[in-house]
Amino acid sequence: MTLRQRRFLPNLSLLLAFDAVMRAGSVTGAAQELGLTQSTISRLIQSLEAQLGLALFIRHKKRLIPTEAAGRYFRDISGALEIIQRASTSLIANPDGGTLDLAVLPTFATRWLAPRLPQFLSDHPGISINLTTRFRKFTFDAEPFDAVIYFGADDWPGAEYLKLFDERLTACAAPDFLAAHPVADAADLAGAVLLQLQTRPGAWSDWFAGQNAPRPAGTSGMMMDQFSMMIQAAISGLGVALLPDYLAQIEISEGRLCPILRPAVPGRGAYWLAWPERKAGLKPLEAFRAWLAEQMARDGIHAGHA
Incomplete structure (x- = not known):
């Protein structure tokens, strides 16, 4: 069995924050959706970038502007989160x-x-x-x-x-x-x-x-x-x-x-x-x-x- 490398498996809270920012288009919208503070969302995004070793957003006047890499990453992560959600709801509905x-x-x-x-x-x-x-x-x-x-x-x-x-x-x-x-x-x-x-x-x-x-x-x-x-x-x-x-x-x-x-x-x-x-x-x-x-x-x- 192949071991999963921790670096490439960010914590779910980091991915949810990233997904929410990308869908909402702002830290404020993501914070409202997840019930967190804006500063918490910003810290989660910074932690994700640190773990991946690259910037996902350009900071401009307190705004986060997604990079091209962030757009590609979002498409994959969004699909993966949907699979996890579907698997969980299916298991709960029919254990x-x-x-x-x-x-x-x-x-x-x-x-x-x-x-x-x-x-x-x-x-x-x-x-x-x-x-x-x-x-x-x-x-x-x-x-x-x-x-x-x-x-x-x-x-x-x-x-x-x-x-x-x-x-x-x-x-x-x-x-x-x-x-x-x-x-x-x-x-x-x-x-x-x-x-x-x-x-x-x-x-x-x-x-x-x-x-x-x-x-x-x-x-x-x-x-x-x-x-x-x-x-x-x-x-x-x-x-x-x-x-x-x-x-x-x-x-x-x-x-x-x-x-x-x-x-x-x-x-x-x-x-x-x-x-x-x-x-x-x-x-x-x-x-x-x-x-x-x-x-x-x-x-x-x-x-x-x-």
């Missing part, structure tokens, strides 16, 4: 083990996963799940997650996969909108505002192709970064939403949106569960993978490894 840290897409988590999770937790009482939203890809070496549910292709670096389902698209609009603008064919969408997600720039092209019709002239687009925002915009009559069918069916069943023309048109991409190879045997992850596969089978979808 017997069995915690799964999962990164998820926000709308998928709230509209598809969350309603199903109580049954999983009931069937697996020794397991707890921590959910954190992520829009963009990350590396499992840099983020403290056991797995991620994401949309796209099976191209997550260094990962193993379980394919959940392909995305299928349904166009929807509010009942009042359709009463004022009836849509009998694709040409009737001329002049309409077509709502779309920033991460699905080709989705409307796929939908019109699925209707065997060109996109009519005069349509305009409105980009949004979350499906939840798009749903509310469509319900308010702002335009026509193009939703994954699993989301569209929720709004349709509640009568808040109505489908337009052919529903469930094949889109591009799929929903995946991915995990780092080194965690493939993690018991909570194994249970969660098996449960997801059961959910897909119940919905008539064959989930498979890639």
Whole structure:
């Protein structure tokens, strides 16, 4: 076992003071956050600099100005503190083990996963799940997650996969909108505002192709970064939403949106569960993978490894 060198492992109080100063942008803000005096924060920063053997801040008129080295150090230290905090909260929440840290897409988590999770937790009482939203890809070496549910292709670096389902698209609009603008064919969408997600720039092209019709002239687009925002915009009559069918069916069943023309048109991409190879045997992850596969089978979808 390699011994850890004390010089390169500063006391946690020094790192917390440094982290607070960097985030707050001042000694005063850091002192307020940590419940310490400004002089104590300054002494902690000086002790950290002495232990590292270099200056992290430039002193100017009682202000601390971070150096470039401090910026690099902060990025790493901030991530390390988050890992420590997550590990501690997970241990406190479930001292017997069995915690799964999962990164998820926000709308998928709230509209598809969350309603199903109580049954999983009931069937697996020794397991707890921590959910954190992520829009963009990350590396499992840099983020403290056991797995991620994401949309796209099976191209997550260094990962193993379980394919959940392909995305299928349904166009929807509010009942009042359709009463004022009836849509009998694709040409009737001329002049309409077509709502779309920033991460699905080709989705409307796929939908019109699925209707065997060109996109009519005069349509305009409105980009949004979350499906939840798009749903509310469509319900308010702002335009026509193009939703994954699993989301569209929720709004349709509640009568808040109505489908337009052919529903469930094949889109591009799929929903995946991915995990780092080194965690493939993690018991909570194994249970969660098996449960997801059961959910897909119940919905008539064959989930498979890639």
